[in-house]
Amino acid sequence: MPNRSVYVGLISGTSMDGIDAVAVDFSSPQPHLLATHVEAYPASLKASLRTLCLPGNNEIDRMGQLDREVGTIFSAACLNLLAKAGINPEAINAIGSHGQTIRHRPYLDHPFTLQIGDPNTIAELTGLTTVADLRRRDMAAGGQGAPLVPALHQALFQHRENRRIVLNLGGIANITCLPADTREAVTGYDTGPASTLLDRWIEQHQGMTCDDQGEWARSGKVIDELLNELLADPYFRLPPPKSTGSEHFSLDWLGERLAKHQLAAVDVQATLLELSAASIARAIIREGYAASEILVCGGGVHNRYLLERLSVHLPEARLASTAEYGVDPDWVEAITFAWLAKRTLEGLSGNLAAVTGARHEVVLGGIYPAPSRTR
Numbered sequence: 001m002p003n004r005s006v007y008v009g010l011i012s013g014t015s016m017d018g019i020d021a022v023a024v025d026f027s028s029p030q031p032h033l034l035a036t037h038v039e040a041y042p043a044s045l046k047a048s049l050r051t052l053c054l055p056g057n058n059e060i061d062r063m064g065q066l067d068r069e070v071g072t073i074f075s076a077a078c079l080n081l082l083a084k085a086g087i088n089p090e091a092i093n094a095i096g097s098h099g100q101t102i103r104h105r106p107y108l109d110h111p112f113t114l115q116i117g118d119p120n121t122i123a124e125l126t127g128l129t130t131v132a133d134l135r136r137r138d139m140a141a142g143g144q145g146a147p148l149v150p151a152l153h154q155a156l157f158q159h160r161e162n163r164r165i166v167l168n169l170g171g172i173a174n175i176t177c178l179p180a181d182t183r184e185a186v187t188g189y190d191t192g193p194a195s196t197l198l199d200r201w202i203e204q205h206q207g208m209t210c211d212d213q214g215e216w217a218r219s220g221k222v223i224d225e226l227l228n229e230l231l232a233d234p235y236f237r238l239p240p241p242k243s244t245g246s247e248h249f250s251l252d253w254l255g256e257r258l259a260k261h262q263l264a265a266v267d268v269q270a271t272l273l274e275l276s277a278a279s280i281a282r283a284i285i286r287e288g289y290a291a292s293e294i295l296v297c298g299g300g301v302h303n304r305y306l307l308e309r310l311s312v313h314l315p316e317a318r319l320a321s322t323a324e325y326g327v328d329p330d331w332v333e334a335i336t337f338a339w340l341a342k343r344t345l346e347g348l349s350g351n352l353a354a355v356t357g358a359r360h361e362v363v364l365g366g367i368y369p370a371p372s373r374t375r
């Protein structure tokens, strides 16, 4: 008999650093993390997904197969999560699966966003009801389909006396602005890159998947001319609501801007880290939160040098990991997708219209029922 308050959340973000899987009990106001697991993507799958993220030949065939393959590995992520923690799958009410974004195009005449990881496959292989396709309804309602984390940030972190920013440092960075006055709208958007360019650049030049604690960037020197060119990208000036992805802030994007420079790779890394810090800080200042509490989550919380640079740009702010507020920063996003599944099954909205720009708040996603089971 499923426990109606226990959900699994599954997501692989733009970094493709692995599938984050959580089992969460929502029976009390503060979600209780029962189990966590990271399921790595095999290198060949990661490479195929990377290729699919950029336009190329024969995309439909490649996407169709990868949709099934990602669905299969998401199922394994869920089953391994539960096995590791000794949780009987029957105790789970449902899975909320974000899938893997392969394209996010909010600025076309017919904007779209595409996450793969076939939820039919997940429901079939796990035996669990699966809620997925959580972004496209918001887009159909006129929104960006992103970011979706702010609704959970609000539920967990809004404070009646202190205005707060929740800063999610993934491949892309997004902010949630939480006013102290709960009658005011919560806003938020993607500010631009957090780790995506740092990851790609260090991979290309040092063969590493990530710049551990930002130490390589720390050892370089910021090239102001390049930094200013990067900060001149129109995305940074675009008014919210807005969202972006690694298809925009890509190595191709960087390459176009590097063409006329002859720079040491390490100095480019230093400049890219400064780009992330400066663009995030500008957004926070623009929203009037320069002197607020800033709660940091996402993998970038482990990039010590990025946090140091953020503190330099925001000297009046109080920056701290969400761990200090009771929620492990590595799992906030996966918890969000577990929570969104719960919202959907309860017939409650999951988007914040003031964040995504949707015409209204709406129940998100599609429900893929579990195979019928004996109760």
Ligand SMILES: Nc1ncnc2c1ncn2[C@@H]1O[C@H](COP(=O)(O)OP(=O)(O)O)[C@@H](O)[C@H]1O
Residues within 6 Å of the ligand: 012, 013, 014, 015, 016, 017, 169, 170, 171, 172, 195, 196, 198, 199, 209, 210, 211, 212, 213, 214, 297, 298, 299, 300, 301, 302, 303, 304, 333
């Ligand atoms: N020790 C670390 N030092 C620096 N960066 C880190 C570290 N650990 C994780 N990261 C960064 O965190 C990112 C992954 O964070 P995550 O929240 O999972 O993002 P996404 O949602 O895009 O997958 C990676 O891009 C990686 O660069």
Ligand SMILES: [Mg+2]
Residues within 6 Å of the ligand: 012, 013, 014, 015, 016, 017, 018, 020, 299
């Ligand atoms: Mg990730």
